[in-house]
Amino acid sequence: MKNVKLKYKNRYIDNIVPGTKLFEISKIVQDEYKYPIVGAKLGEFNVGLNTEINTNNKVEFYDLSTTTGNRIYARSLEFLVTVAAKKVIDETSDILINYSLDNGIFCEITGQRITKITIQKIEEVMREMVQRQIPYQEMYVDRFEAINYFKKHHQMDKVENLRFTTNKTITLHSLDGVYDNFFGPLVYNTGVIDKFKIIYLKENSFIITYPGQNDPNHIKEYVHHKQTFDTYKAYQEWGRLIGISTVSDLNKLGTESVYDSAVDLFEAHYEDQLFEVSKKIKKEEDRIKIILIAGPSSSGKTTTANKLSLYLKVQGITSYRISLDDYFVDRSKMPKDENGNYDFASIKAIDTRLFNDNLNKLLKGEKIKIPHYDFVSGENTITDNTLQIKENDVIIVEGIHTLNDELTKSIPRENKFKIFISPLMHLKIDNHNRVHTTDVRKIRRIVRDNRTRGTKAEDTLKMWPNVDKEARENIYPYQDDADEVINSSLGYELNVLRTYAEPLLYGIESSSKAYPEAIRLINLLRNFLPITSEIVPKDSVLREFIGGGIEWKEWYKW
Numbered sequence: 001m002k003n004v005k006l007k008y009k010n011r012y013i014d015n016i017v018p019g020t021k022l023f024e025i026s027k028i029v030q031d032e033y034k035y036p037i038v039g040a041k042l043g044e045f046n047v048g049l050n051t052e053i054n055t056n057n058k059v060e061f062y063d064l065s066t067t068t069g070n071r072i073y074a075r076s077l078e079f080l081v082t083v084a085a086k087k088v089i090d091e092t093s094d095i096l097i098n099y100s101l102d103n104g105i106f107c108e109i110t111g112q113r114i115t116k117i118t119i120q121k122i123e124e125v126m127r128e129m130v131q132r133q134i135p136y137q138e139m140y141v142d143r144f145e146a147i148n149y150f151k152k153h154h155q156m157d158k159v160e161n162l163r164f165t166t167n168k169t170i171t172l173h174s175l176d177g178v179y180d181n182f183f184g185p186l187v188y189n190t191g192v193i194d195k196f197k198i199i200y201l202k203e204n205s206f207i208i209t210y211p212g213q214n215d216p217n218h219i220k221e222y223v224h225h226k227q228t229f230d231t232y233k234a235y236q237e238w239g240r241l242i243g244i245s246t247v248s249d250l251n252k253l254g255t256e257s258v259y260d261s262a263v264d265l266f267e268a269h270y271e272d273q274l275f276e277v278s279k280k281i282k283k284e285e286d287r288i289k290i291i292l293i294a295g296p297s298s299s300g301k302t303t304t305a306n307k308l309s310l311y312l313k314v315q316g317i318t319s320y321r322i323s324l325d326d327y328f329v330d331r332s333k334m335p336k337d338e339n340g341n342y343d344f345a346s347i348k349a350i351d352t353r354l355f356n357d358n359l360n361k362l363l364k365g366e367k368i369k370i371p372h373y374d375f376v377s378g379e380n381t382i383t384d385n386t387l388q389i390k391e392n393d394v395i396i397v398e399g400i401h402t403l404n405d406e407l408t409k410s411i412p413r414e415n416k417f418k419i420f421i422s423p424l425m426h427l428k429i430d431n432h433n434r435v436h437t438t439d440v441r442k443i444r445r446i447v448r449d450n451r452t453r454g455t456k457a458e459d460t461l462k463m464w465p466n467v468d469k470e471a472r473e474n475i476y477p478y479q480d481d482a483d484e485v486i487n488s489s490l491g492y493e494l495n496v497l498r499t500y501a502e503p504l505l506y507g508i509e510s511s512s513k514a515y516p517e518a519i520r521l522i523n524l525l526r527n528f529l530p531i532t533s534e535i536v537p538k539d540s541v542l543r544e545f546i547g548g549g550i551e552w553k554e555w556y557k558w
Contacts, residue, residue, distance in 0.1 A: 002018075003015045003016055003017055003018070004016050004018060004053060004054065004055055004056050004057075005056055006025065006053065006056070006057055006058065006059045007057070007058040007059070008025075008029065008058070008059050008060075013025060013028065013029075013059075016053055018052075018053065018054045019052050019053075019054065020052065020053050021049065021050055021051065021052055021053070021188075022040050022042065022047065022048075022049045022050070022051050022052075022053065022059070023049040023050060023188045025053070025059065026040070026049055026061055029061065033061065033063040034063065034065065035063040035064040035065050035069075035216045035217075036063060036064055036192055036216075037049070037061045037062065037063050037069075038062060038063065038064060038069045038072045038073055038076075038187045038188075038192060039061070039062040039068060039069055039072040039185050039187070040059055040060065040061050040062065041059065041060040041061075041062070041068075041516060042057055042058075042059050043057050043058060044510040044511075044515050044516070045516060045519065046062075046068060046184065046185055046516040046519075046520070047185050048072075048136065048138055048185035048186050048187070048188065049187070049188040050135065050136065050137065050138055050188055051138075051185075063216075064211065064213065064216035065213050065214075065216055066213060067213060067465065068516070068517075069213065070211075070212065070213040070216075071184065072184065072185055072186060072187060073187065073192070073193065073210060073211075074105070074210060075182050075184055075185075075186055076136060076186040076187040076190075076192070076193055077105075077193050077196055077208065077210055078097050078105065078182075078432060079136070079173060079175055079180060079182060079186060079432070080126055080129060080130075080175070080190060080193055081095065081097075081107065081122065081126060081198075081208055082095050082097070082178075082180065082432055083129070083175050083176055083178045084122050084123075084125040084126040084129060085109065085122050086178060087125050088118060088121045088122050088125060089109060089112050089114065089118065089122075090111065090112050092111050092112075092154070093109055093110055093111035093112040094109070094110050094111065094155070094431055095107055095108070095109050095110075095431070095432070096108040096109070096110060096428070096431050097428070097431065097432050097433070097434050098232075098236065098428070098434060099232060099424070099425070099426070099434055099436075099437065100434075100436065100437065100438075101207060101222075101224075101225065101228070101229055101232070102220075102222055102223050102224070102225055103209050103212060103220030103221065103222050103223070104199070104207040104208055104209035104210075104220075104222045105207065105208050105209075105434075106201075106205065106206075106207055106229075106232070107205065107206055107207070107208060108203075108204050108205045108206075109204045109205075110204070112204075113204065114204050115200075116200040119198055119200045119206050120198075120200075122198065123198045126196070126198075129176065129190045130190045130191060130193055130194050131191075132190065133189045133190055133191035134175060134176050134189055134190045135188065135189045136173060136174075136175055136186040136187060136188065136189060136190070137173065137174040137175070138171060138172070138173055138174075138185075138186070139171075139172050139174070140169045140170070140171055140172075141169060141170055141172050142168070142169060142170075143162060143165060143167060143168060143169065143170050146158075146162060146170040146172060146181065147159050147162050147163075149172075149179060150162070155430075155431070157246055157248070157428075157430040157431045158180075158181065158430045158431075158432075160246070160248035160249075160252075160430075161246065161247065161248045161429055161430045161527065163248065163251075164247075164248060164251045164527070164529060165526070165527070166526075167526075173186055175190070180432060181433075182432070182433060183429070183433055183520070183523055183524065184520060195210060195211050195216075195217075195218075195219055196208060196209065196210045196219065197209045197210075197219050197222075199222055207222055209221075209222045225479055225480055226480075227420070227479070227480065227482060227484075227485045228420070228422075228424070228479055228485050230485075231424060231485040231486075231487050232424050232426065232487075235269075235424060235426045235487050235489070236426045238269065238426075239426045239427070239491065242265055244262060244265075244427070244491055245426070245427065245428065246427060246428050246429065246430060246431075247427055247428070247429050247435070247527050247528055248430075249427075250262060250427065250491060250492060250495065250528075250529075251495075251528070251529045254495075254529045254531065259492065259495075259531055259535060260535055262491065262492055263490075263492055263531075263535050263536070263537075266490045266491045266492055267490065267537055267540060270487070270488065270490065270541060271307070273486050273487065274304065274307050274308050274311050274486070275311055277308060277311070277419065277484050277486070278308065278311035278312050278314065278315050278317075279315065280417075280483075280484070281312065281315070281317065281394070281417055282312075282315040282316075282317060284417075285317060285392055285394075287414050287415060288394060288415065288416070288417045289363050289394055289395065289411075289415040289416075290359065290363075290394065290395045290396075290397065290408065290411060290415060290416050290417070291308070291319070291394055291395070291396045291397070291416075291417045291419065292397050292398075292402035292403065292407075292408070292416055292417070292418045292419065293305055293308075293396065293397070293398035293399075293402060293419045293421060294398070294399065294400065294401070294402040294403040294418075294419070294420060294421070294475050294478070294482075295420060295421035295422050295475065295488075296422055296441060296467075296468075296471035296475055296476075297441060297445055297467045297470070297471065298423075298441040298442070298444040298445040298448065298545070299421045299422045299423060299441065299488055300421065300423065300488035300541040300544055301398045301421055302398065302544055303488075303539075303540075303541040303543070303544045303549075304398075304419075304421055304486060304488060304541065305321065305396050305398045306552040307539070307541075308396065309321070309396060309552075310553075312394065317392065317393070317394055318389075318390070318392075318393045318394075319393065319394045319395070319396050320387060320389055320393060320394075320395050320396065321395075321396050321397075321398075322358075322370075322387075322395055322396070322397050323399075324350060324355075324397060324398075324399035324400075324401070324402070325373055325399075326370060326371050326372050326373050326380075327350050327351050327352075327354060327355045327371060327373070327380070328344065328349055328350065328351070328373040328380060329348075329349060329350070329351050329380065330378060330379050330380055331377075331378025331379070332378075334349055334378070335348045335349055345400060345470040345473075345474060347401045347404060347406055347407060347474070350401065350407065351371075351380065352406065352407060352409070354371065355407065355408075356408065356409065356410040356411070359395070359408065359410070359411055360410055360411070362387065362388070362389050362395060363389075363411075363415070365388070365389070365390075365391070366388070367386050367387070367388040368386065368387055368388070369382050369383060369384065369385065369386055370382075370383055370385040370386065370387055371383065372385075400470060400474050400475060401474055402418070403418050403420060403475065403478035403479065403481055403482060404474070404478050405481075417483050417484075418481060418482045418483050418484075419482060419483065419484050419485075419486055420475075420478075420479045420482035420484070420485045420486070421485070421486040421487075421488050422437060422441075422485075422487070422488065423437055423440045423441060423444070423487065423488045423489035423490075423493075424437055424487040424489050425437050425440050425489045425491075426489065426491070427491050429524075429527050435494070435524070437489075438468070439521065439524060440489065440493070440494065442460075442461075442464060442521070443494065443497050443501050443521060443525070444493075444497065444545045445460055445464075445467075445545075446460045446461070446501050446504055446505070447497055447500040447501055447504070447545050447546060448544065448545040448546075450504055451545075451546070451547050452547075456504070456507065456508075457501070457504035457505050457507060457508055457514075457518065458507075458508045458509075458512050458514045458518075461508075461514040461517050461518065462513070462514055488541050490540070490541065490542055492531060493542050494524075494525060494528045495528045495529060495530060495531040496530075496531045496532075496533055496535075496536060496542060496546065497525075497542075497545070497546070498525040498528050498530050499530045499531075499532070499533070500533075500546055501521070501525060502522060502525055505518040505519075505521055505522050505525075506518075506522070533546055533548065536548075538550045
């Protein structure tokens, strides 16, 4: 067989013997990267460095400073901890890879009571495996062969998930004699996964932390966000109570034609959170004057604000909405980011002086004139629209900076009720493969942007790093100051969103830089049996993204 070549950047790496692994090629160019190379894009697809090269192709590499590289590292770390745990705990037990929390991954061990010493032993085994530089292997097997393997090893969560997979072949990964399946490439060997830390929590649970892409040389310090953690945990326990903890649990309902029951349950859970918040505000109505709602993009803030306004009306409290968009400074004063673009995400883009002046006047019972920002001209003008509230009325403000006291610095903290909202998805594909909250928000936004703005999925994916950066800098640091955390996740939503998102993702050309991410999201959605949108209530938070919802009333005009 003739030698082959790879196009890399603006040159060729040639005379490659067929069967050579990408790991060998990565060593040739490693000096061009600041951090270790952990994966590659071969042709149009993301692959592991254990992939063999047998034909001419083009290649790009991912190091730890890239989003894809960081995901590969995290995925490989998850496999490492599951294998190490099997060497320490009882064979009938299993480890659950649950969800991301701050700068770590929340995990649990089932079927056996563990202590801090157990976790220390698992970490010791992991570090010993890192020293051995054990290779991660990848193979393609018949789906039924994979099912039989997982049955034999009592991993029924994986068996059930594979029941709903139509693929003839399944990608299996192996590490030190243990087989598993993960949705994406892994590193070449365990020697790469040398930076991690395990923190024991309680009740058979722990956090595993690792470096972020912004600083791959250091492990991020874990900060325990108790309210967010408790909300996640409560939703997880509730899912177990109703018997829907994995995607296959939900898919089974489709085979029995009882999806509507699950939809009612998830919708009722979301509604119950808002009802409880409205009762808390009612109890403190003498002091609470402003409700501030913040959450990362596509969290469902608008619907939540509308619904909360309705629940407050039930409690006898009238609320008024104020839009932060109307308080942007003139374009001549608008700050710019590092690329010279107008930075609408900066708090300096808000006229906080005018905003606080208006709030204080409203709380004193005075009438104000509402400003309006014209995005075309870039000018802010005072309109003839006026607003005046009564003594027991409240103001609702939603926006990126609402948890930051700098936005409302002249208002006493006791007069504020802060809400952090995010779709904290509790469902897992199986015990070792979680559904990322970020992916839920990303798919929501792809669907909404296309429906409301005609934006292509490719453009939404390309802009996502900036969207994520805004949340990391302006929202997450303030979540602990929230009075309430609302989980806007609906367990069934990806089953519905699949029918909207899949065609948009398939529309991305293979030549696009967004193509590998599109394929990853398509493969994620394939785990969810499609559900018709007809089953989604007209007032559901999901309607904010798929459309077809009701027109919300302004209850103060009632």
